[in-house]
Amino acid sequence: MKATSEKSGKWLAALCLLPFAVVFCVFQIGPLVWVAVHSALTDSGWSAQNYLDAVSSPFYRQAIGHSLDISAWSSLIGLAVAVLGSYSLRQTEGRLRDVVMAFSNMTSNFAGVPLAFAFIILLGFNGCLTLLLRQWGWMQGFNLYSKTGLIILYTYFQIPLGVLLLYPAFDALREDWRESASLLGASGWQFWRHIGLPVLTPALLGTFVILFANALGAYATVYALTTGNYNVLPIRISSLVAGDTSLDPNMASALAMVLVGLMTIVTIAHQWLLKRSYHVAR
Structure with a gap:
């Protein structure tokens, strides 16, 4: 029964x-x-020509390189700031922590056209913050519409997402572990090197992969900021599907599969590093 x-x-x-x-x-x-x-479809039938064009064309290779650079740097910077922010929130009690978490939850969804418009007002060529800092002699050569500007823009919406993802991970670090390590003569660095970081490694790697995917597929923000003039993969895919001059949905599909392939490689690397971290922790 x-x-x-x-x-x-x-x-x-x-x-x-x-x-x-x-x-x-x-x-x-x-x-x-x-x-x-x-x-895999071309005008002459089944072929790998779309993939060959994606790999051989300097224009498409530049789009891939820009997407990887912006995604990697914004994810690493966002992850570093999110680690510090999550740890600080864990040490904070009361209403302040609730307010910061609510703010992170709100700003993690603040992207696309509103975010681009806000950054143009603040850090554009005639942005209020740009003009103010230039009067003080700073940011003379800063360009919001360059790769550096896009990294700053992407990092802005990466940080709150990273905080939301990493904040629960610090529950795995028990305070009595730190006290026991201190009683045994371990310094703060030794605690984080041998206990804290190995425990947090799965969460750190997982968060990095999510942030990387979040940046790699971002479209509305970079399009609104640069009106589609900056060469990244989502912009190229969009131009081939809905462009005014060059329409090639099959080529767009090939570039989309390249995007999927990049994320697959990152995910496989994440799983491999995760297994190694478990092995080292044991």
Whole structure:
């Protein structure tokens, strides 16, 4: 009777999962398969020419390089600031922590056109903060519409997302571990080197992957800021699908698959580093 009850419970759980599986296949797997199939289509039939063009063209290689640079730097800077912010919040109690968490939750969704418009007002060529700092002799050569400006812009929406992701991870660090390490003569650096960082490594790696994916696929913010004139992969894909002069959906599909491939490589590297961190921790 118990085995029958357990079996019926599993079937009920699977049945409840069915709507999610249908939605996942229709809106995730289906479009991905469609893009993968059309990425191998050319005017002459099935071919890998779109991928060869994506790899051989300096223009597309530049787009890939810019996307990787901006995503990597904004993710690393955002992760570093988020670690410090999450740890500081853990040491803070009361209303201040609640206000900061609520603010992080709000600003993590503040992206796209409103964010670009806000940065143009603040740090554009005639932005109020830019003009003020230039009067003091700072930021003479700063350009918000350059790679450096985009990294700053991306980092802004990476930090609150990183704080929200890392804040619960600090629950794994128990205060009595620090006290025990201190009683045994360990310094603060030794505690973080041998205990704190190994415990937080899975969360740090996972957060970096999410931040990297968040930046790699960002479109609305960079488009609103540069009106599509900065060469990154999402802009190139959009121009090939909805551009005024050059329409090539199959090439756009190939570039989209390149984007998927980059994220796959990052995810595989994340899993490999995760296994090594577990091995080192043991």
